[in-house]
Amino acid sequence: EAGVTQFPSHSVIEKGQTVTLRCDPISGHDNLYWYRRVMGKEIKFLLHFVKESKQDESGMPNNRFLAERTGGTYSTLKVQPAELEDSGVYFCASSREYGRGFDEQFFGPGTRLTVL
């Protein structure tokens, strides 16, 4: 089975611009998570979708970040307008069933975002 894929792998933009990151989870996985790792820090939770619904968005930094998962398949994370502190690696992960917090999460390779 294909793994979690993310696009683009790298993005370099200027402060104030908009960037949209995409994640395609493993087919049939209801749960989709977004995480972020900023330089030198640990990976941090951003939000969690169950199918097309946002289950938990407590980790979203501010309202410049907007995540969607139309139809419960792929997800997008838009940053508008981007700021310097948004630079980092954005990971997406998916897992099979909701309500099972001990399910393995499968991670994508991440999108490295650089804001200049």
Added chain:
Amino acid sequence: GQNIDQPTEMTATEGAIVQINCTYQTSGFNGLFWYQQHAGEAPTFLSYNVLDGLEEKGRFSSFLSRSKGYSYLLLKELQMKDSASYLCAVSTDSWGKFQFGAGTQVVVTP
């Protein structure tokens, strides 16, 4: 506060054993996971513990003590390809919200 602590770096010789410790204090606990991450790649799952005790999977074993807030990952018969970052993560609720440690960089030398 909430935190997950693990050593920053460990060095070991090919064929040896290395133990990576992880201590945690989190608001909730629904399992502890270990992931391996090579530079520029996706974290890949190694093992998880929900109950106290030792879980063995080939050359990798993981141990958990919930009362002590402590886990370790044991890597045996080290190979050069085991050079990577090892991430300790706690699932803090029943929905799989992970909280990560900063990762331990393991360097395997010939």
